[in-house]
Amino acid sequence: MSNLSSFIKRIRDVMRNDAGINGDAQRIEQIAWMLFLKVYDAKEEDWEFEDEKYESIIPEALRWRNWAHPENQGDGLIGDKLLNFVNNKLFPTLKNLEITPDTPIRQSIVRTTFEDANNYMKDGVLLRQIVNIIDELNFGSYEETHAFGEIYETILKELQSAGSAGEFYTPRAVTQFMAKMIKPQIGETMADFACGTGGFLSSWIKELEEVKDAKGSISNEESEKIYNSIYAVEKKQFP
Known part of the structure; x- marks a missing residue:
């Protein structure tokens, strides 16, 4: 990633063209669930390395690595196909993952995160552009892992200025x-x-x-x- 300001600006520029994004609060929530899946996928790589028996709570086809990476876009998952995938498969599945008292927190957090999350974007081509930008982040890199902290801080600051929907x-x-x-x-x-x-x-x-x-x-x-x-x-x- 070249720098933080460039990363944030690229996302903003794309989202401004989507009719579904109405204000900062929706833009931030839209970024948040995608960043979560990207970060969670990176953490799962660590857990798989540490435990060969590790099994993801996310169905294989819905894991970030299997639908977001450019090399896995050969099935034409863009435009209306991408919107259909996100709205009718990804979100319904993650919102309703089976959780029991024995489910580890590191897995139950997936459903918890998506229970109140929404996909506001209506243009599947623009959504693919955002996914591609976020997928450029490499959380295996020490420098970019720490740069993520700056992205996080930027999002938090913008939560304060998101009108009545903002957070303190x-x-x-x-x-x-x-x-x-x-x-x-x-x-x-x-x-x-x-x-x-x-x-x-x-x-x-x-x-x-x-x-x-x-x-x-x-x-x-x-x-x-x-x-x-x-x-x-x-x-x-x-x-």
């Missing part, structure tokens, strides 16, 4: 300051019962990573404690 979020400078004042230690846990987009969660983890770096080396058990040290609840699925 605590600026990262505030959550980072709070985490620094608390001075979390490895082994401690925290809970945020109105976590929104998870700003305080990420700031907490960042502080614990700095504790880890200061120690030089830590055990696998301590490392696991860092990433299992947060608990959060958010009533609304969109954030």
